[in-house]
Amino acid sequence: MKTPGSLNLSDREIERAGGMLTELLREYERSAPSGAVMPDIDRGVLGGLLRGPFPDEGIGIDGLFREIGEKVLPNSTAITHPRFLAYVLGPPNGIAPFADAIASAINQNCNFWQLSPAASVIEQSVINWLAGLFGYPDSSGGIMASGGSMANLMAIATALRHRCGDAFLNEGLQSMRSPLVLYTSSEAHRCVEKAAAILGLGLGNVRKIPVDSSFRMRTDLLEEAVRGDRAAGKTPFCVVATAGTVNTGAIDPVDSIADLCAGEGLWLHVDGAYGALFVLGRETGEALLSCGRADSVALDPHKLLFMPLEAGCLLVRDREDLRRAFSFSASYLSAEQDPLFVNYMDYGPQLSRGFRAFKVWCSLRAFGVLAFREAMERTLRLARYMELRILEEERFELLAPVTLTAVCFAVRGAGDDGNARVLKALAEEGTALLGPVSLGGRSGLRACITNYRTREEDIDLVLERLIELDGELHN
Numbered sequence: 438m439k440t441p442g443s444l445n446l447s448d449r450e451i452e453r454a455g456g457m458l459t460e461l462l463r464e465y466e467r468s469a470p471s472g473a474v475m476p477d478i479d480r481g482v483l484g485g486l487l488r489g490p491f492p493d494e495g496i497g498i499d500g501l502f503r504e505i506g507e508k509v510l511p512n513s514t515a516i517t518h519p520r521f522l523a524y525v526l527g528p529p530n531g532i533a534p535f536a537d538a539i540a541s542a543i544n545q546n547c548n549f550w551q552l553s554p555a556a557s558v559i560e561q562s563v564i565n566w567l568a569g570l571f572g573y574p575d576s577s578g579g580i581m582a583s584g585g586s587m588a589n590l591m592a593i594a595t596a597l598r599h600r601c602g603d604a605f606l607n608e609g610l611q612s613m614r615s616p617l618v619l620y621t622s623s624e625a626h627r628c629v630e631k632a633a634a635i636l637g638l639g640l641g642n643v644r645k646i647p648v649d650s651s652f653r654m655r656t657d658l659l660e661e662a663v664r665g666d667r668a669a670g671k672t673p674f675c676v677v678a679t680a681g682t683v684n685t686g687a688i689d690p691v692d693s694i695a696d697l698c699a700g701e702g703l704w705l706h707v708d709g710a711y712g713a714l715f716v717l718g719r720e721t722g723e724a725l726l727s728c729g730r731a732d733s734v735a736l737d738p739h740k741l742l743f744m745p746l747e748a749g750c751l752l753v754r755d756r757e758d759l760r761r762a763f764s765f766s767a768s769y770l771s772a773e774q775d776p777l778f779v780n781y782m783d784y785g786p787q788l789s790r791g792f793r794a795f796k797v798w799c800s801l802r803a804f805g806v807l808a809f810r811e812a813m814e815r816t817l818r819l820a821r822y823m824e825l826r827i828l829e830e831e832r833f834e835l836l837a838p839v840t841l842t843a844v845c846f847a848v849r850g851a852g853d854d855g856n857a858r859v860l861k862a863l864a865e866e867g868t869a870l871l872g873p874v875s876l877g878g879r880s881g882l883r884a885c886i887t888n889y890r891t892r893e894e895d896i897d898l899v900l901e902r903l904i905e906l907d908g909e910l911h912n
């Protein structure tokens with residue numbers, strides 16, 4: 438037990454804790470593919486954690502690691518498992534946990550540069566790398582965010598400030614005589630509507646434009662909606678297109694939407710949280726380059742670049758737009774300006790900010806971008822493989838074209854309930870976790886391959902078990 442008040446570790450304790458951490462990481466990595474995807478939750482243990490007293494006395498480093506091993510790890514979902522195929526969520530790359538540990542140790546506050554000089558430059562460097570993928574100009578900029586939801590919210594706030602000028606800051610939306618209208622597709626992620634609601638736009642001023650048979654926003658209907666709103670005395674201000682919809686991975690026709698936005702004077706934001714980083718892929722790259730025509734793009738290194746949560750990012754074509762939306766002065770926050778550094782408190786709503794860019798920078802420096810491209814392309818190939826297997830197997834039907842790594846399908850004839858039951862049974866037996874999907878009134882299953890560990894054998898096993906489980910559930 439440590440002397441009360443002593444919060445540092447001795448040299449011996451650092452070695453001991455480091456050794457146990459290394460062992461934990463090694464064992465977690467080794468056992469990831471063999472365990473169950475969903476933990477067999479021990480409610481007693483979790484209830485104990487919930488009701489545990491505020492600890493006056495510590496249990497020490499050995500006690501802590503024991504508790505983590507006995508109580509936390511066995512009750513955690515195995516996101517790293519090769520058959521965790523739900524949502525858009527994958528394992529961290531191997532170096533990222535080390536980068537996170539270093540970021541914790543140096544505890545830079547990435548708000549103004551005097552508290553984080555190297556971090557400010559590294560964040561700029563990561564932003565520049567990412568902006569470069571879309572051919573963004575030198576005037577561009579951006580900021581690391583907690584994820585796509587926050588990046589989308591910041592983008593819409595930036596669009597509002599851009600559209601309304603100082604009136605947005607000083608009088609706010611309350612002063613607008615004509616309601617501002619935002620457009621997105623019926624397949625957009627719900628965080629777009631959530632952001633509009635949080636920002637006070639009102640859900641009644643969000644138009645969900647219908648999609649075509651490939652689940653992409655219909656530009657003709659978008660144009661009609663914009664014209665209709667103008668005729669009704671409303672003020673269209675922003676379109677949120679999606680590059681990689683969460684359900685099917687569909688990529689909205691960003692080029693034609695960008696043309697329309699340019700003609701109508703609308704801010705174009707692309708929610709690329711799922712798909713934009715496929716710009717790195719040799720076969721997918723071209724389809725995503727058009728994201729660079731947008732005024733802003735949200736993307737998520739914690740999805741396609743295998744970063745641990747949280748690592749999202751907002752890019753903007755003109756960084757002055759970000760500064761105008763988020764820069765606030767206060768006497769106790771008078772940061773010096775220096776052309777080498779960005780004061781990130783001026784680019785987003787947070788003041789104290791962690792060093793999120795560090796894990797991205799470390800991972801790209803350690804492995805090189807080609808390794809990430811290879812891992813990402815493997816997930817794309819596996820999605821194609823799964824699509825082919827589904828098309829070959831008469832017990833399944835494909836519910837949507839496979840554009841990226843999301844595969845939406847159904848067990849033929851099982852009905853909505855039957856599909857929900859096999860999905861549950863597959864998770865309960867610990868084989869795999871897929872997600873539910875609802876498309877055009879049909880319910881089915883969605884697998885999203887976001888794991889560099891997943892192999893063809895994993896896909897084969899999932900499909901075989903689904904057929905068997907469907908049979909068992911009918912008998």
Ligand SMILES: Cc1ncc(COP(=O)(O)O)c(C=O)c1O
Binds near residue numbers: 681
């Ligand atoms: C298209 C899209 N937008 C936004 C989000 C939300 O991103 P985050 O979970 O990083 O906030 C997701 C998440 O899957 C997504 O797929």
